[in-house]
Amino acid sequence: xxxxxxxxxxxxxxxxxxxxxxxxxxxxxxxxxxxxxxxxxxxxxxxxxxxxxxxxxxxxxxxxxxxxxxxxxxxxxxxxxxxxxxxxxxxxxxxxxxxxxxxxxxxxxxxxxxxxxxxxxxxxxxxxxxxxxxxxxxxxxxxxxxxxxxxxxxxxxxxxxxxxxxxxxxxxxxxxxxxxxxxxxxxxxxxxxxxxxxxxxxxxxxxxxxxxxxxxxxxxxxxxxxxxxxxxxxxxxxxxxxxxxxxxxxxxxxxxxxxxxxxxxxxxxxxxxxxxxxxxxxxxxxxxxxxxxxxxxxxxxxxxxxxxxxxxxxxxxxxxxxxxxxx
Ligand code: 1CP
Numbered sequence: 001x002x003x004x005x006x007x008x009x010x011x012x013x014x015x016x017x018x019x020x021x022x023x024x025x026x027x028x029x030x031x032x033x034x035x036x037x038x039x040x041x042x043x044x045x046x047x048x049x050x051x052x053x054x055x056x057x058x059x060x061x062x063x064x065x066x067x068x069x070x071x072x073x074x075x076x077x078x079x080x081x082x083x084x085x086x087x088x089x090x091x092x093x094x095x096x097x098x099x100x101x102x103x104x105x106x107x108x109x110x111x112x113x114x115x116x117x118x119x120x121x122x123x124x125x126x127x128x129x130x131x132x133x134x135x136x137x138x139x140x141x142x143x144x145x146x147x148x149x150x151x152x153x154x155x156x157x158x159x160x161x162x163x164x165x166x167x168x169x170x171x172x173x174x175x176x177x178x179x180x181x182x183x184x185x186x187x188x189x190x191x192x193x194x195x196x197x198x199x200x201x202x203x204x205x206x207x208x209x210x211x212x213x214x215x216x217x218x219x220x221x222x223x224x225x226x227x228x229x230x231x232x233x234x235x236x237x238x239x240x241x242x243x244x245x246x247x248x249x250x251x252x253x254x255x256x257x258x259x260x261x262x263x264x265x266x267x268x269x270x271x272x273x274x275x276x277x278x279x280x281x282x283x284x285x286x287x288x289x290x291x292x293x294x295x296x297x298x299x300x301x302x303x304x305x306x307x308x309x310x311x312x313x314x315x316x317x318x319x320x321x322x323x324x325x326x327x
Contacts, residue, residue, distance in 0.1 A: 002295030003037040004049050007302055010036040020065040021057060024050045027101040034105055034113075040302055042309045045112045045175070048102060048168065052118025052179055053126060055164045058095040059087050061127070069132060076130035080149055086127075089160040091167035098164070099171035106172035115168030119180025119217070120157035120198040127153075136185045143194050150194060158198040162205040169209045177214040178202060178232070184219030191223050196230055203231030214257060218294055224249040239264075239293035243282035257289040260308070265292070265300045269307065276308055280315050 004011055011033050014023060023029045034049040053071040057063050062074030091098055105113050125139040143150045165176045183195055206213050215227055216236030227235055228250045235254055237246040239261035246256055264275045290312045
């Protein structure tokens with residue numbers, strides 16, 4: 001999750017020469033920064049370097065990634081007329097570099113490549129707020145106040161995510177992740193009414209591909225039961241929910257992903273180590289994709305990440321393979 005981001009030296013170098021969208025639109029640059037964490041950290045999978053707003057830019061929505069802020073939309077969506085700007089996304093015509101980057105990476109990687117897209121609530125929130133938001137108040141107000149417009153908006157965004165994810169899988173991605181990052185601001189009833197149908201439409205639309213589907217959000221503790229029925233094979237949880245509690249809420253048949261607090265990576269190694277082992281113990285020996293609970297913080301020392309990967313690799317089936325640290 002944002003593993004190639006601002007904490008890595010190679011990525012920072014590339015960013016001096018190219019903007020974020022320029023990297024995304026160049027298969028060579030996207031491949032270079034996707035490979036860096038695999039080589040440097042030893043992770044078991046690569047996540048394609050791209051951004052969740054890229055398909056919106058590709059269909060002509062005015063969006064910029066502002067450094068230190070995130071995606072900023074020129075002219076936010078406020079009424080039904082604004083919906084016309086969200087035409088269907090046709091990856092082969094609108095963003096051929098996406099599949100090209102996937103193909104290039106698959107030819108170079110010896111670990112699986114994860115493709116991804118933004119969840120409909122999360123993309124709607126950027127489009128309605130005009131950029132990142134702490135409260136997502138306008139988004140929720142439109143959702144409650146104009147349910148028909150909301151529904152049409154989410155259906156369009158679901159189709160955009162589905163088209164993007166299918167294109168990445170068909171180009172060779174081995175797993176697909178839907179980043180519904182900000183859905184955790186909703187209560188469970190609203191999530192079920194206003195977002196779940198769109199999420200289900202995406203996961204159902206991927207089922208024939210036979211590729212594992214991951215569904216992630218931040219602060220989704222109260223939504224996990226509902227997210228479990230959206231159809232993903234793996235649900236990502238952040239650090240607020242202990243892994244055993246997450247499993248109980250998700251029920252059988254769904255694997256879990258997560259959930260080390262990214263801020264824990266800034267602590268001294270002994271503390272990091274204990275917290276990693278606690279996550280592993282809580283998640284249990286199978287059906288767990290070890291990950292951070294959210295994206296890597298820019299100030300993280302890559303060496304800590306490398307040591308975490310090594311520690312997790314040494315920890316098989318509940319056994320501690322690494323000798324205890326002397327105090
Ligand atoms: O791991 C990787 O580096 C892969 C590339 C990747 C991914 C998976 C980027 C590049 N963005 C994303 C996903 C993404 N983008 C999400 C979902 C995951 C999450 O919750 O973190 C979200 C919400 C975005 C939107 C976005 N783009 C933000 C968040 C803003 C907010 O609302 O708080 C930011 C800061 C960006 C810019 C961005 N995208 C990617 C990177 C490395 C960056 C940092 C800025 C830069 O280097 O210029």
